[in-house]
Amino acid sequence: MSAHSRPRGLVPHLPFAWPALMLGCFFLVPFAIMVVVSFFHRPESGVGTYEVGFEFTHYLRFFSPLFARHILITIEFAAVAALLSVLVGFPFTYFLSRFRRRPQVLALVFILCVLSLSEVIVAYSWSVLLSRSAGISNFFVWLGLLAKPASWTPGYGAVLFGLTYFNLPFAVLIMYPQCTRLDTEITEAARTLGASPLRTFFTVVVPMLWPTIMTAAIVLFVFTMGAFVTPQWLGRPQHWMFAILISDQALTRGNLPFASALSMFFMAITLALVALTVRLGRRKIER
Amino acid sequence: MPGLELRSVSKRFGPLTAVEAVNLDLPAGKFISFLGPSGCGKTTLLRLIAGLETPSSGQVVLEDRDITALPTHQRNIGMVFQSLALFPHLNVWNNITYGLRIRGMPQADRRRRAGELLEMVRLPGVEERDIKQLSGGQRQRVAIARALALEPTLFLLDEPLSALDAKLREEMQVELRMLQERLGITTIIVTHDQREAMTMSDLVVVMSTAEVQQVGPPLEIYRSPATAFVADFIGSSNLLDAQCVDPSTVRIGESEFSVPSVPEGARSGDALTLTIRPEDVHVLPSGDTASNRLPGRVSFVRDVGASVELFLRCGELELISISAPKDRPEARPGDDVMVELPAESCVVVRR
Amino acid sequence: MIPRVARNVFCWLVVLSLSLPLFIVAGVSLNQKKLMFFPPRGLSMRWYEEIFTKSAWLDSLLASLGIAALAGVLALSIALPAAYFLWRYRVFYAKLLFSIGLMPFALPPVITALGMLMLWVPLGLAASVHGLALAHGIFLVTLPLVMISLGLESIDREIVEAAETMGASPSRTFSTVILPMVVPYMFAGYAFVFVISMNEFIISFFIGQFSLATLPVKIFSQLRSGYTPTIASVSVLFILLAVVVFSLVARFGDLPRLLGAWTPKER
Numbered sequence: 001m002s003a004h005s006r007p008r009g010l011v012p013h014l015p016f017a018w019p020a021l022m023l024g025c026f027f028l029v030p031f032a033i034m035v036v037v038s039f040f041h042r043p044e045s046g047v048g049t050y051e052v053g054f055e056f057t058h059y060l061r062f063f064s065p066l067f068a069r070h071i072l073i074t075i076e077f078a079a080v081a082a083l084l085s086v087l088v089g090f091p092f093t094y095f096l097s098r099f100r101r102r103p104q105v106l107a108l109v110f111i112l113c114v115l116s117l118s119e120v121i122v123a124y125s126w127s128v129l130l131s132r133s134a135g136i137s138n139f140f141v142w143l144g145l146l147a148k149p150a151s152w153t154p155g156y157g158a159v160l161f162g163l164t165y166f167n168l169p170f171a172v173l174i175m176y177p178q179c180t181r182l183d184t185e186i187t188e189a190a191r192t193l194g195a196s197p198l199r200t201f202f203t204v205v206v207p208m209l210w211p212t213i214m215t216a217a218i219v220l221f222v223f224t225m226g227a228f229v230t231p232q233w234l235g236r237p238q239h240w241m242f243a244i245l246i247s248d249q250a251l252t253r254g255n256l257p258f259a260s261a262l263s264m265f266f267m268a269i270t271l272a273l274v275a276l277t278v279r280l281g282r283r284k285i286e287r
Numbered sequence: 288m289p290g291l292e293l294r295s296v297s298k299r300f301g302p303l304t305a306v307e308a309v310n311l312d313l314p315a316g317k318f319i320s321f322l323g324p325s326g327c328g329k330t331t332l333l334r335l336i337a338g339l340e341t342p343s344s345g346q347v348v349l350e351d352r353d354i355t356a357l358p359t360h361q362r363n364i365g366m367v368f369q370s371l372a373l374f375p376h377l378n379v380w381n382n383i384t385y386g387l388r389i390r391g392m393p394q395a396d397r398r399r400r401a402g403e404l405l406e407m408v409r410l411p412g413v414e415e416r417d418i419k420q421l422s423g424g425q426r427q428r429v430a431i432a433r434a435l436a437l438e439p440t441l442f443l444l445d446e447p448l449s450a451l452d453a454k455l456r457e458e459m460q461v462e463l464r465m466l467q468e469r470l471g472i473t474t475i476i477v478t479h480d481q482r483e484a485m486t487m488s489d490l491v492v493v494m495s496t497a498e499v500q501q502v503g504p505p506l507e508i509y510r511s512p513a514t515a516f517v518a519d520f521i522g523s524s525n526l527l528d529a530q531c532v533d534p535s536t537v538r539i540g541e542s543e544f545s546v547p548s549v550p551e552g553a554r555s556g557d558a559l560t561l562t563i564r565p566e567d568v569h570v571l572p573s574g575d576t577a578s579n580r581l582p583g584r585v586s587f588v589r590d591v592g593a594s595v596e597l598f599l600r601c602g603e604l605e606l607i608s609i610s611a612p613k614d615r616p617e618a619r620p621g622d623d624v625m626v627e628l629p630a631e632s633c634v635v636v637r638r
Numbered sequence: 639m640i641p642r643v644a645r646n647v648f649c650w651l652v653v654l655s656l657s658l659p660l661f662i663v664a665g666v667s668l669n670q671k672k673l674m675f676f677p678p679r680g681l682s683m684r685w686y687e688e689i690f691t692k693s694a695w696l697d698s699l700l701a702s703l704g705i706a707a708l709a710g711v712l713a714l715s716i717a718l719p720a721a722y723f724l725w726r727y728r729v730f731y732a733k734l735l736f737s738i739g740l741m742p743f744a745l746p747p748v749i750t751a752l753g754m755l756m757l758w759v760p761l762g763l764a765a766s767v768h769g770l771a772l773a774h775g776i777f778l779v780t781l782p783l784v785m786i787s788l789g790l791e792s793i794d795r796e797i798v799e800a801a802e803t804m805g806a807s808p809s810r811t812f813s814t815v816i817l818p819m820v821v822p823y824m825f826a827g828y829a830f831v832f833v834i835s836m837n838e839f840i841i842s843f844f845i846g847q848f849s850l851a852t853l854p855v856k857i858f859s860q861l862r863s864g865y866t867p868t869i870a871s872v873s874v875l876f877i878l879l880a881v882v883v884f885s886l887v888a889r890f891g892d893l894p895r896l897l898g899a900w901t902p903k904e905r
């Protein structure tokens with residue numbers, strides 16, 4: 001078998017057909033519908049309906065302070081949460097990849113369990129943890145750090161904590177493969193050249209794994225952009241992120257064209273920011 | 288001058304003992320090889336010296352200073368790793384001067400120093416290149432330059448040449464040796480290539496599983512191996528089961544052989560091993576009986592160009608004789624011959 | 639050595655803060671009264687019983703399990719051929735297909751959810767178990783796709799060539815050599831889809847249309863209408879499920895390897 005032979009005839013293409021059909025019909029078609037519907041007309045009375053048409057009305061509605069505020073807070077939360085989770089997640093993942101086998105497997109099982117937790121459960125458990133009656137503030141009172149139990153939710157910090165927590169296991173799993181691939185001899189070489197463990201970490205490990213760190217940050221950023229449950233529960237209305245607006249338009253108000261237009265806009269913003277980050281990240285490497 | 292001393296150093300990995308109670312006294316300024324079969328603990332021993340592993344017990348002493356607990360980055364050693372471990376994110380000159388940057392040397396000085404070091408390893412003009420743009424041999428030189436940049440007290444190399452082709456390897460051996468002589472730096476190289484160890488070093492440390500078998504200059508190790516293991520491992524040797532008769536005679540099967548000496552304390556009847564190098568085994572025409580000779584038969588002849596190998600069978604014993612083509616005995620497979628083991632070439636060791 | 643101590647302290651702190659909410663939820667779920675207290679006041683298992691006795695919770699649980707099981711099968715059926723095709727022939731449309739398979743994880747999920755909603759409703763797939771299974775199977779296809787590709791990449795092509803020199807046709811080679819080698823990755827991929835589908839919220843929320851509620855959606859709407867400790871007990875159930883599934887994966891497979899670990903010296 002040559003590695004790069006071309007499939008000839010119908011039979012070799014059979015494994016291609018089914019995935020292409022499924023992804024085409026049920027992933028690409030929905031996008032096409034969304035693009036088209038975002039230009040459709042919405043009748044005054046119809047909930048969840050639309051009429052064929054071509055208008056920019058929905059796109060023009062973005063230019064209001066309300067949407068600007070929400071898109072900004074969305075970007076802010078996504079960026080800060082992605083940054084925080086990479087900041088904590090990277091050293092953790094790197095150390096994890098240097099663990100001996102048994103502790104490493106145990107830690108991975110633990111991370112997978114946390115990762116699989118529903119956003120609903122994460123938001124819920126943080127709301128408990130930050131609540132007055134059952135929360136961590138009771139523990140601080142017991143320690144004598146706090147005079148009386150406090151409620152820290154809803155609030156900006158609570159949203160940020162929740163999002164970071166939700167991201168952290170993803171950060172670990174994204175960076176894990178490349179971390180394991182860093183040859184120990186590389187860091188040992190730095191040690192023999194007189195670099196302390198901390199110096200080695202910052203002058204060898206971080207620069208070598210910089211692309212991985214960037215990838216994780218970008219993926220998490222995109223991920224967090226779509227956060228829905230966390231800001232709704234742990235935040236006040238001014239902390240609501242964009243996904244809530246889209247869902248509100250689509251499900252509660254039944255304005256599908258506008259929800260589609262919001263999604264297109266949202267997607268464009270996300271992609272633009274990702275492209276920007278990739279550019280900046282690359283420049284950092286070249287330096 | 289005091290050099291490097293290992294005092295009863297052991298290293299265990301769980302149930303496995305990689306290095307067992309090793310005592311070594313290595314003089315400063317010498318070129319030393321750790322030689323032994325795969326898995327015997329050479330790398331572990333080197334890493335113990337570098338501080339990349341902590342001994343389970345024992346001490347490492349460098350220039351009369353106990354450095355057992357000193358972390359690697361404070362030991363001032365230069366090391367060339369088996370994988371070379373060059374930093375892929377840095378170009379050549381930044382790789383070489385990584386250690387100098389850690390010490391805060393200004394960029395311009397570092398740049399100049401990189402040039403000197405590259406000159407020293409005979410690879411000038413590649414300062415700005417990426418590691419990926421270098422050939423295997425060039426990377427080798429960069430790794431050596433990087434290890435020497437800090438003028439270390441100890442220069443450690445773990446099978447640095449094993450990835451190179453035969454010709455380049457020989458070149459690098461010569462160069463490394465010349466470099467070491469010029470700098471006078473204590474150098475330890477790990478290898479399982481005995482030819483490499485023999486031709487390069489002042490001192491060879493032969494290891495078998497977890498233990499040091501013998502330490503000595505190459506010729507001494509070659510001429511008088513301390514144990515059967517060393518005799519077998521260093522070059523191919525004929526190892527013959529023998530019994531002690533008196534301090535200058537051993538018995539092999541029915542015949543008695545005079546030998547220069549037997550191991551100290553060996554008494555009559557003790558089981559010993561007589562070792563003799565294939566090139567010291569002489570093959571004579573059949574019938575020339577004399578002392579230290581055995582009748583035998585040629586079972587196979589292998590002509591390898593530079594030498595001729597005769598495989599001999601003398602009753603129960605099997606021997607190999609090697610001779611230069613010009614001294615080639617007139618022998619064909621199946622011929623009866625007389626095999627001589629000259630007394631002065633026999634080395635008797637404990638079994 | 640001080641750095642090692644610092645490193646261990648850091649790792650333990652991370653693990654501890656990650657498990658903190660879990661402990662609290664577990665504690666809260668044991669409260670006797672319908673109140674949220676930690677530490678719990680009076681121990682009781684009634685909130686666990688309620689999951690299995692109250693039909694609203696049980697229906698959600700069964701729907702979630704069914705959806706997760708089906709979604710796993712569907713995701714594998716898409717991911718395996720797609721990954722194989724790309725590995726076997728590196729043609730551009732195979733790469734394109736692979737990238738499309740990665741897209742669900744490269745976009746904010748709410749967008750996928752909205753797009754699907756607009757197709758599922760006219761097709762009559764919304765608010766049904768098979769409709770949601772289809773949505774999850776497509777949305778989560780990225781996970782087995784990436785894992786199976788990792789598995790395929792770890793196969794030495796010479797092994798395949800060896801099978802071919804012994805007269806195995808491509809389909810024979812696939813079933814006798816390649817498939818057995820990627821089975822652990824498929825298994826792990828299935829486990830991932832299953833567990834994440836069980837926990838997925840936004841797609842379930844959109845496609846469920848308020849009439850079919852998976853467990854996370856049920857928890858969500860319950861929390862809106864008023865707190866009940868069953869929420870906590872369901873959460874604990876979910877955590878246990880994940881622990882069991884991933885422990886099994888770790889027990890019978892090489893977990894670091896399945897997650898893409900690879901040390902240079904191993905090969």
Ligand SMILES: Nc1ncnc2c1ncn2[C@@H]1O[C@H](COP(=O)(O)OP(=O)(O)OP(=O)(O)O)[C@@H](O)[C@H]1O
Nearest residue numbers: 300303304305324325326327328329330331332479
């Ligand atoms: N970190 C480790 N953990 C467990 N066992 C180890 C470790 N490092 C080495 N060993 C074991 O210690 C023994 C000696 O290994 P070492 O690498 O020192 O051998 P070596 O002589 O360098 O072999 P080679 O010539 O193949 O490189 C081996 O049995 C090896 O498996």
Ligand SMILES: [Mg+2]
Nearest residue numbers: 329330331445
């Ligand atoms: Mg070794």
